[in-house]
Amino acid sequence: GGTTKKSTDAAGNAAAGSTASANPGAATRTGLTVAFLPKQVNNPYFTIADNGGKKALDALGEKYKEVGTSSGTDTAGQVSYVNTLTQQQVNAIAVSAQDPGALCTALKQAMSNGVKVVTYDSDTNPGCRQVFVSQASAEALGRSEVQLIAKQLNYTGDIAILSAAQTATNQNTWIGYMKDELKKPAYKNMKLVTVAYGNDDAQTSFQQTQGLLQQYPDLKGIISPTTVGIKAAAQYLSGSKYKGKVALTGLGTPNDMRAYVKDGTVAGFELWDPAKLGELAGYAATALASGQITGAQGQTFKAGDLGSFTVGADGVVLLGDPTVFDKSNIDQFDF
């Protein structure tokens, strides 16, 4: 006998949204404390995002604070921050989860103590938060990256993917859609040879890029859907004989990539605006804490300049489509 997966599956994971009903007309409460808990503090990307959140909260007259671990893989540390925030009785937490499962217990404890929970950038299991503010639809991102590189390669040649950690959930979802997109007839002359993992570490990503190029001499393009990976790959390409011969695209920030776009290593890449992502998370958290939404599908809330948003299935709120950056427009962005 014993307790096996099968015997517990029946119990399942209870679904998200609370049963309490929302009051869309409720006034936005002020003086709330909303804490941002990014994957990693001091990470430029998250700093921009969290500053977006601060902007939203300032505009609404709420209190903003940011805490977090200085390592992006210190799950235990992130859990203890959730615990601390629960202790401090903040009104809402906006968290970018390092691990979809590990934060669950702590977040559920937070919610049962009356703290509202929004995830942004990286989600947890749906049962462990009320709303997920998603940067872009995973499907759109995955497909558009394949489209980007295909255009640069004239729809012919071998390509590879340089991802972050093997466990990065969002990466894996995107890669799934990329593979799916590649199945379309338009890409019949293109082949995905491998997926390499650089663990979001500059040196590892660097050497993985080297390895890819050595192992597949005919490689024509690399997609790196992670800001660290694309940066490292671009740096390697720009200093090697492959510069300009191997196309590179993926997700990167304009500041990181400016040099490589200008020197011709990279033709184009894409990203959403992290500041807007944070801003939206801030509005969502406030809406939750004010009782305007509960995270159930179909509820709507206002997000300042960003306009009005509707909660989708599983409590997901979608930011919108990403921006493509290339030589022509990169100088207009500074983040």
Next chain:
Amino acid sequence: MTETIGPPSQAVAAPPARAGLLDLALKVRELAIGAVLVLMLLATQLYNSAFLSVQGIKDLLLNAAILVLVATGQAVVVITRNVDLSVGSVLGITAFAAGDFLQGGGNPVLAVVIAVALGSAFGLLNGLLVSLGQVPALVVTLGTLYIIRGIDAIWVGSREITASQLPHSFASFGHSGFWAIPWLGVLAALVLVVAAYYLRGYRSGRELYALGSSPEAARLAGVPVRKRLPAAYLLCGALAGLAGALYLARFGNVDSGTGSGYELTVVSAVVVGGVAFTGGSGSVYGAALGALLLTSINSVLPAVGVSSVWVLAIDGILLLLAITVDRLVALRVARVLRKRAAQTRSAHHG
């Protein structure tokens, strides 16, 4: 001990003939690591002919250069029976300091000087804490690892240095070179040779070995411990600083997390290179070979198409293999040495 010992001239002339038995033993050990390295590279080349192309060799050397520098400094400290765990943090903070300076339009040479000076300062701090406080280096440098990392994080915040902010000459120094020989590699080799020559050929260098071999005996022999130890740490810090500047040139990208966890890689390189943590033995060449071996493994695995899922496990197992082979060779050599010593002994008696 019979009274029948040959005429003085003979006895004095004899030793140089079998010069440096100990030396020879040490060289053999380094050869063992070298052999493992060469075998591994050749095997990879057979599998993938693109591996040792001009670009491939250049990449191998580039990858190793920075680690070689830091490992050289670390080896010097480890030889004195101490350790500097703060090298990763020092590398990170000096890299950012250099980048910050360059970003403001500074002179590249001056930026390197700044990084080296800052690294030296941290090294000196470590050295003074360890030697004046006479406290365990492991604890102190673990402490400074945290402190420097924390200061770095507070100072840098979420800023980062990106390639576009660096002068072109500086960035291109990080990856260009002569044919397959990158400038970075040349620099690292130069530092390595000088350090090795110093350790071997100068009294103060020998005293570092003495210090590590037996601190108490060193004190009784009048080795100026309070001078040598800080000097060793200073060198280690300076090289970590230089490595920081080169890291910036090489990767063109520095933030507050740069170099974290690097100390473990450095310590691995030193250990694989046969520098004993009990002090007094090993050489910087060994440490450099260790560094080359480690970085090469990371180039070899992707080049032969090992899925990155397997890389970590294979990395660890190869590391274990390397130290095991090294150990077995060392045991062999020790046995040969003992036999030879026994032979000379009975020869004398005869």
Next chain:
Amino acid sequence: MAEPVTADLTKAAAPNRPGLGGMVRWDTVVGALLIVLLLCSFSFVDNFGNALNLSFLIGNTLPIALIALPMTMLVVAGEIDLSVGSIAGLSGAVMGALWNHGMAIETIIPLCLVLGVVCGLVNGLLVTRLGLPSLAVTIGTMAAYRGIAQIVLGSDSVTDFPQQYLDFGSGRIAGTFIPYAAVPWAVLAIVAVLVLHATGVGRSLFAIGASEEAAYFVGIRVKRLRLAMFATTGLVSALTGVFWVLHYASARYDNATGLELSVIAAVLLGGIDFDGGRGTLGGAIAGVFLLGTLQNTMSLVNVSAQSQIVVTGVLLVVSVLGPRVGRRIVRARARHRTTSAPEPLPTATA
């Protein structure tokens, strides 16, 4: 075998890293610090004293506290194990993988523990049979075990363990702040203290750490005992891995990454000498909870992560420098009182 090394006079003169005046032992100082910190936090920090926070504090510190038990013994015996975090990760990964395969958790957990013993034995055999330095071996196995965990579980993250087990991992005894898991920990801690400080085995461990050769000469089975310690460390690490999975309700290959450094920092803080032969388990446990409480308190009063790192570092440095400086002051005062002595001696005997 006879080594011409003599005991370090420094050590002979300063047994057990004496605290102020040479009377107070360091582990007592750490214990006192912990109590002072607890008192301050209870009285001045909002939310510190409530049951929820205390249970968080203990629960989050338990993994470190668990591994610190065998690690202290290992370090006392002159060895170190850096692979503890990876063994915990591997045991968690295997737990996840087997759970996904539909095996009963009552079977899985013992299997994971056996796996931990095997991992510890591999470390121990490499160290004792081949005579490799444990630092080098466990740097290698740290990568290898983590790598195997990655192969076993890949990118999966398993979370759907049975609720009663998850409750055990994160729940607390009704009406108190004590997590369930703290109870078995306390039992283990008592066993460990008894073994290390009140049995022949404990004595032998101290002897091995202080002088392996002398221990061997009194018939202590040095290798066997060390092997057993490595195996125990593996076992407890695996147990920690299981607890980690249940506590955080997540089995991933990178669980407990970097745990070794936290354990080592805490153990060092507790006054355990990494040269072996000295320290007490009480000190180590106090060190673990001192760091844990400090971090908890600092988070509650909104000290940023970066500053927390600096504080940890400063604490480590002060922990080794403090007693020494204190002793010097006491000595200088004593000398001042007796006056007749010549000038203060900068190069005094210690």
Next chain:
Amino acid sequence: MSHSEPDAVPMLALEGVSKSFGAVRALQDVSLRLFAGEAHALAGENGAGKSTLIKTLAGVHRPDAGRVLLDGQDVVFHGPADARDAGVAVIYQEPTLFPDLSVAENIFMGRQPRRSLGRVDHGAVRAATAELFQRLGVDLDPDQPARGLSIADQQLVEIAKALSFDARVLIMDEPTAALTGSEVARLFRVVRSLLARDAAVLFISHRLEEVFELCRRVTTLRDGRWIASEPVAGLTEDDLVRRMVGRDLDELYPKQDTEIGEVALSVRRLTREGVFTDISFDVRAGEIVGLAGLVGAGRSEVARAVFGVDRWDAGEVRVHGRPLTKGAPSVAMAAGVALVPEDRRAQGLVMEMSIERNIGLTGLKATSTAGLMNRRAERDRALDWAVRLQVKFARLADTVGTLSGGNQQKVVLAKWLATGPKVLIVDEPTRGIDVGTKAEVHRLLSSLAAQGVAVLMISSDLPEILGMADRVLVMHEGRITAEIPRAEATEESVMTAATGRERNAA
């Protein structure tokens, strides 16, 4: 303190020096003068303060009170380097070598001959070492690492190091404790040549005959206090002992006649390649068997192999008929074998542990009940033996590292005698032990034998072997070359066999 001292200014002198370690007053108001061309002996019991005095002269310790005078001028040595630069060379009681470095580097560390640009001239270092060894008649390879040298060889390297200084003052703390007669003779010859060149020498030895042979004057210490400084001529050994001990000496070799019983230890054709070959002998209950030989003959190695510390390649060891496992000291201990090893600091003691715990290490099982240590039993056991062997200590909880050399040796004896062995192997049991206690140790060995213990005694002190052994085995280059019954054992017969000039047995 002025019994007809030369009028000349002493080269190095101490005046009214005191030194305490915590509560222990190691030196109290001690004075000493060393003159050019004169060998001066320092005598005193274990723990009298001799080594402390030497360390004070050498700048290792700084005196709490009193002065150090060099050529009549006050000096302060801030460390060993200062003393060295002032021309003072020291051989410390315990060899302090760099195990990882070659013998040659050990000798010339910090003073290597240099070539252009300050580079070390490795060739010159090696050649100079070879020459020193030749002067001392030592056949060690200058390139050999110091690790693995026997205590005697280490001591020889220390001597070579001290000689290499061409020092004005040579201080030697028990340099001969581990040496045999011929090496001592060589050393003395070299020392005399230094004296002839007007060096001053300070010499410590517990072998009084050496003091009389080499020295012109002797200073005696007792309990850290100065007792006398006087010419050696006119003193008898008994006079000297009385000054040291404060009473008359008992008989030094109190050999009791015992009833010799069955074979207790039986070694058959024991061989360890390259170390010793084909060793066979028996030791019977109640018998003391001496094992003699020159340094490096392989005696200690045989003892270690028998006890199980080293493995052997062939042969067999039986205790009371039961074979021992090779390489397992625990098995040997269980069978009632005890080994007092030659190197007390590395093998005999855990230097950082207390006296109590060191003695306790051999009785971990005996002093525990149900697995838990009984601290009281452990303490009583330690106290009993520490007192019986007259260990001079302040508290049982003091670290052994702070004891004087001779007292450390007594602790080693104590910890093994406390096991109540049936077969006792002692390797240089009285190395560094003062005459008074030596007699005590001999009496102990004798009475143990009388109680039926089989004793195998290795010693480089030939009179000790001749005085104590019922039978003498002699080794030469790893083989037993002679077995001489007590009646026939003389210095002559033993030395002949030890130098391998005659092979009449084995």
